[in-house]
Amino acid sequence: MRGADKVLEALDQHGVEYIFGLPGGSVIPIFDALVGCQRPKFILVRHEQGATHMADGYARATGKPGVVLVTSGPGATNTITGLLTAHMDSVPLIVLTGQTTTSLLGKDAFQEADVFDISMPVVKHSYLVKDANQIPQVMAEAFHIATTGRPGPVLIDLPKDLLAAECTAVLPERVELPGYRWEPRPDPARVADVARLLQRSRRPVIYAGGGCIAAGAQDALKALAEKTQVPVANTLLGKGAFPEQHALSLGMLGMHGTAYANKALAACDLVLCIGARWDDRITGKLSAFCPEARKVHVDIDPAENGKILIPDVFVEADARAFLEELIDQVGPLDTSEWLALIDEWKARYPLHYPRKGGLRMQAIIDRLYRLTAGRAVVVTDVGQHQMWAAQFYRTAHHRQWLSSGGAGTMGFGLPAAIGAQFGRPDDTVVAIVGDGGFQMTMAELATAAVNKLPIKIIVMDNKYLGMVRQWQSMFFDNRLCGVDLEGNPDFVKLAEAYGITAFHLRRTADIDKVLTRALKHSAGPCLVHADVEKDDNVFPMIPAGASINEMLIEPPKHRVPAPAGTR
């Protein structure tokens, strides 16, 4: 068997359904082996970055690792943004890159890039295969590393001659990596510490992150919250870990989170951070972040301990295993006063948007939420539309919310939605994208069209890089620079050029009509070009580096000091 056949055999044995990628000279042996191959199926993309986001979207939507196959040199370097995106959000990916033949390594051969070294800071682990007989071992290790502990991307660099060479080694049944350890079971003593703190707390809050999704902790989290009557705030990546429609839900916390979530964090006496990492978009000014609260941090990755702040208790554990241990050790708490205070905030500072004026993204997302009964798989790009989608598309289910959080990668939305639809063929997948991010990867419209994927793409066209414009207008005296997307195409015509059905949406009154038509369209993708208000800003907002007390719930009437470090 050739090395290339072994690669495909290993993918098949790991249950891989799809490979997203683009060929080139150094990976031709794998493409040769793919001819007539039933599984995995190869999905041709238009740019390698798109392939990484598709694999990422597939992984986030299904929980299974996404697989990418690209060539050497520029093909390999084009995966770096996708690797960063997956690495920051702990998404399991296997990225296979072709490499020049072993005899030419290090000689500046055609399309040679030292991607093994280039990618090191943005992968969980990586390999440069030096012998065809290593291939089965490396493939097995890569899947093991990508999917266990804190998940992440693994890159495998495969020299061309080894793909064509004979490989006699077999896929190992067990992987032995003496330096690779993770501990899903919590130390019972630490769980007891947490139970004691919780039992004594009067104003507790659970702060649930993407780790709850990765661990499949949704049922355990709901059971614990309901038993103890502790309110739950979720991060951007934690959307779906706890139903946002639930009476105990505070919705999303952080920079553009709900006012009541942030007020609860500021006033709580205990914060239980589960599968999250005290990101600067959550904490704002760290010294002012829930200063009176005891802090518990639960994470599968021990290196998160003390990275941002020193918690009172750190528990190294899988979120689900921790919650299932904890629930037996705590009884119901009397949080009625605390919940009453939160309800007061909820009534006083609800998420809202102006009903007057032109077509607003918030209104489109709000209606989309209702028309899909909150059941769609929602994929966003990065920017204002992402924050409004997070606010107004309330999530109830695991893996229904896909968004680039840590890296904030513009261009993620469309390809990630394509990957999600491959993984979840029977679900409604909606890509909500801005005009800026969409244009970074819109070549993948071809991939969506060719594969007849019924994704709904809503392009929120405000003709601005809106989030940056918001900062310039709020903190820089409206001195706009580099944000005007003059020259945007007619996205309906663009879609039609790919044979994709598309609709214009210009008036608030037409939202339901247009969205309903788009949602009904099942023969391939469908695009909605929404001409939205240009100058809308996202609120609530905690300026970067500011404390929760400086949260702007409404548009400020006076000039706001620029965030720390920006002027």
Next chain:
Amino acid sequence: MTEADSRSIAIAWPEPAGANGRQDDNGNRQRVTIGLLVYDRPGVLVRIAQVFSRRGYNIESLVVSPTNMPSTSRMTITSSGPAAVFQQIILQLNKLVNVIHARDHSMDEAVTRELALFKVGCNVSERAEVLQLAEVFRGKTIDISESTITIEATGTTEKIDALAAMLAKFDLREMVRTGKVVMARGRNVT
């Protein structure tokens, strides 16, 4: 290049390093000694170096050598950087797939040694003094020429620093040091 020229270039020795340990230097920087047992795989050294450089740590010495176990290497790294992120350095090193373990030996009673070679330019009249100095530091003379003496010395970093400081009073032309190696005492594991 004349001998005088080469001498005038080779003078900028760093100040002898201070006592080892976790005390903050100015600006809350600190010096640390870390012992690592690693799986001998391509790229492991680069990954380790990135853990330090990304967090503002400067690697001052690095020793890599085989161990008594197959496929593993031992590393001793001395480094200095912001005290606040040191715990992260140890945690991130241990997180690397090919690092079997990384331990902080800055404060413990571990045995540490390094080896140094000094080439001292001296005429016949100075020779006796240089040889005497080497003897006080239990150094060995391993080469001698008309105008130079080469001394080998082994010991703790502080001892080598002290010898370097003494020899700097002569025409110290070259100094080559291995960097520190560390081994935990007794039943403790390095």
